[in-house]
Amino acid sequence: MSDFDQKIKEALDAETVDMLADLEEQGLFAQLGGLFKGKLAWLGVVTIIFGTIAAFTGFYAAWQFIIADDIQSMLRWAALAWALLQANMMIKIWSWMRMETNRSLRETKRLELQVARLLARD
Numbered sequence: 001m002s003d004f005d006q007k008i009k010e011a012l013d014a015e016t017v018d019m020l021a022d023l024e025e026q027g028l029f030a031q032l033g034g035l036f037k038g039k040l041a042w043l044g045v046v047t048i049i050f051g052t053i054a055a056f057t058g059f060y061a062a063w064q065f066i067i068a069d070d071i072q073s074m075l076r077w078a079a080l081a082w083a084l085l086q087a088n089m090m091i092k093i094w095s096w097m098r099m100e101t102n103r104s105l106r107e108t109k110r111l112e113l114q115v116a117r118l119l120a121r122d
Contacts, residue, residue: 026103032099035098047091047094047095051091051092058080058087059085061080062081065077
């Protein structure tokens, strides 16, 4: 925490500090858990399930590529492995982007709360 953040906390009353505690910066696992909350929670569950299936199937296809005997089957297994592992990568990128969106929304809510508290004092 920077000195600026500390000065802000000292300027706020205890009730506001308690309210802001819920909006503090989260760790990686808390952000990951945030994918399963809110209106898009169902989409988070579906993508994690599909991503897990795609990863396991992609690794299986990669293994089949390694043990394949002829070129034609090697190419088929390689194409399948590549497609599934690319899909898994895209799901992970989407998840990271969603986590960043949630983080930005949390900061916006924090600012809105601080502005509302300042306006209520006047």
